[in-house]
Amino acid sequence: MQPKSITVYLNHEPREWRVHPNDLLLNVLREHEALTGTKYGCGIGECGACTVHIDGEPVLSCLTLAIACEDKSILTIEGLARDGKLDAVQTAFLDHSAFQCGFCTSDMILMTRALLNEIPNPTEEQVRDYLRGNLCRCTGYASIVRAALGAATQEANAIGAADA
Amino acid sequence: MLSTNTHILFSEFEYHAPTTVNEVAELLSEYGDSARVMAGGTDLLVQMKMERRRPAHVISLQRINELHTITQNGALTIGAATAIRALDQYVTLNHPSLGARLESLSAACNLFSSVQIMHMATLGGNLCNASPAADTAPVLLTCDATVTIKSKTAEKTVPLADFFVGPGKTILGPNEFVTYIQIPLPAQNTGSAFRKISRVVADISQVCAAVTIVRDGNIVQDARIALGSVAPVPFCAEQARAALVGETFGPELAEHVGNLAAQEIKPISDVRATSAYRRSVAFVIVRDALMQAWDNCG
Numbered sequence: 010m011q012p013k014s015i016t017v018y019l020n021h022e023p024r025e026w027r028v029h030p031n032d033l034l035l036n037v038l039r040e041h042e043a044l045t046g047t048k049y050g051c052g053i054g055e056c057g058a059c060t061v062h063i064d065g066e067p068v069l070s071c072l073t074l075a076i077a078c079e080d081k082s083i084l085t086i087e088g089l090a091r092d093g094k095l096d097a098v099q100t101a102f103l104d105h106s107a108f109q110c111g112f113c114t115s116d117m118i119l120m121t122r123a124l125l126n127e128i129p130n131p132t133e134e135q136v137r138d139y140l141r142g143n144l145c146r147c148t149g150y151a152s153i154v155r156a157a158l159g160a161a162t163q164e165a166n167a168i169g170a171a172d173a
Numbered sequence: 174m175l176s177t178n179t180h181i182l183f184s185e186f187e188y189h190a191p192t193t194v195n196e197v198a199e200l201l202s203e204y205g206d207s208a209r210v211m212a213g214g215t216d217l218l219v220q221m222k223m224e225r226r227r228p229a230h231v232i233s234l235q236r237i238n239e240l241h242t243i244t245q246n247g248a249l250t251i252g253a254a255t256a257i258r259a260l261d262q263y264v265t266l267n268h269p270s271l272g273a274r275l276e277s278l279s280a281a282c283n284l285f286s287s288v289q290i291m292h293m294a295t296l297g298g299n300l301c302n303a304s305p306a307a308d309t310a311p312v313l314l315t316c317d318a319t320v321t322i323k324s325k326t327a328e329k330t331v332p333l334a335d336f337f338v339g340p341g342k343t344i345l346g347p348n349e350f351v352t353y354i355q356i357p358l359p360a361q362n363t364g365s366a367f368r369k370i371s372r373v374v375a376d377i378s379q380v381c382a383a384v385t386i387v388r389d390g391n392i393v394q395d396a397r398i399a400l401g402s403v404a405p406v407p408f409c410a411e412q413a414r415a416a417l418v419g420e421t422f423g424p425e426l427a428e429h430v431g432n433l434a435a436q437e438i439k440p441i442s443d444v445r446a447t448s449a450y451r452r453s454v455a456f457v458i459v460r461d462a463l464m465q466a467w468d469n470c471g
């Protein structure tokens with residue numbers, strides 16, 4: 010089983026990785042890149058803790074081979090803030106105290122980001138449906154849903170202000 | 174419940190990322206039984222983590238563009254590596270007019286686990302994994318779908334109804350793989366529906382049912398009924414269908430046919446549900462799906 014050198018675009022920067030076929034993306038992120046915001050929860054696709062964006066789509070890094078990411082763009086929670094400025098979803102999670110232990114926070118924020126990219130003005134039902142594969146053992150979800158809706162409103166207002 | 178580590182992938186293998194279907198056929202003819210095709214990997218990687226499968230060669234379909242495309246020409250021809258999410262969006266965007274006729278397909282896609290899994294899981298993988306619980310299998314059975322199977326030396330198209338052999342088993346030989354799934358475009362007066370019962374929303378079915386009805390006035394001109402998680406393979410309820418076709422539709426008929434379907438299935442008890450529960454629920458969801466499909470006939 011030979012390792013292979015591949016290029017990926019990780020959090021907007023090109024990176025060279027030497028990976029074995031059986032290296033999982035989750036472990037390469039956490040162990041080689043020391044990006045520990047992406048979490049291991051179940052390892053079998055059921056909890057959402059390992060969610061990252063690949064080429065803009067939210068997917069599970071515990072069921073993704075790193076070698077399959079050749080030439081792809083990977084976004085983890087560490088790459089979401091740009092130029093020292095938090096993303097509106099991150100700000101909304103702070104404003105709404107949408108976390109307790111924080112274990113699910115990276116995946117909830119990345120999932121909410123993916124939702125708002127697709128549906129800028131979701132209903133509460135759409136938020137709950139989109140986040141259905143992301144488990145939280147602490148908050149009871151109410152504050153997370155409020156934060157997601159709050160982020161949507163804030164982005165709509167920001168666009169409105171820019172237009173004015 | 175899990176006896177093995179799900180943190181790492183213990184087994185070692187060679188990874189192949191061909192860009193054409195012919196290369197896949199070549200690789201399969203070279204490596205045969207020691208190779209496994211991988212589409213989204215949502216079943217295969219879990220099975221490999223649990224050490225239920227140990228392929229020495231993994232052949233990824235991810236970089237084969239033609240297996241990710243959907244074309245329409247009297248039938249929808251769907252590349253086997255098309256993700257559930259992409260399929261759902263294709264039908265919604267390109268075929269709003271087909272909406273009610275293919276509602277069963279949209280519903281099965283939308284109820285498919287989480288959004289992340291919908292982006293990763295593929296239609297071909299759902300069928301080739303041959304789980305009795307595969308959500309798209311009963312839907313495609315009620316659409317009279319066919320699958321195209323390729324090897325280095327041959328290509329053939331077979332009815333999906335002949336594809337499943339047992340839990341985890343299909344008619345695919347070690348050198349063969351699925352390239353396309355075809356769904357004939359349903360006629361105007363067709364309606365369909367899908368119902369699924371699972372423990373929590375983002376979960377695999379305890380029972381699911383798909384129905385297609387072709388309507389002629391108040392009469393059921395033709396119909397298909399299929400269920401998942403109720404037998405060793407996705408199950409066509411033929412006795413129920415026979416009692417439906419040619420009859421005048423109404424709630425009593427839906428109830429009667431639901432009952433027949435619940436009697437002819439062969440459910441087992443497992444971690445997800447008991448056999449008795451599956452039978453009672455099958456009655457309810459077949460009845461409801463029939464009512465909905467009739468409404469969708471337009």
Ligand SMILES: Cc1cc2nc3c(=O)[nH]c(=O)nc-3n(C[C@H](O)[C@H](O)[C@H](O)COP(=O)(O)OP(=O)(O)OC[C@H]3O[C@@H](n4cnc5c(N)ncnc54)[C@H](O)[C@@H]3O)c2cc1C
Pocket residue numbers: 053054055209210211212213214215216217218219234253254284285286287290293294295296297298299300301302306307308309345349350351352375376377378
């Ligand atoms: C958390 C979770 C939730 C799930 N929820 C659901 C659900 O709600 N409903 C449901 O039906 N399923 C569900 N599944 C199961 C799985 O996601 C689906 O069966 C999925 O469609 C499999 O597709 P894949 O592309 O990931 O398959 P893979 O894992 O890539 O492949 C599955 C099997 O099929 C073979 N294969 C794949 N493509 C081909 C091909 N073209 N030709 C020949 N062989 C092929 C592979 O060798 C392998 O044996 C779930 C899985 C997980 C982990």
Ligand code: FES
Pocket residue numbers: 048049050051052053054055056057058059060069070071072
């Ligand atoms: S760790 Fe990937 S879904 Fe739970």
Ligand code: FES
Pocket residue numbers: 107108109110111112113114144145146147148
């Ligand atoms: S805040 Fe603890 S799991 Fe969500």
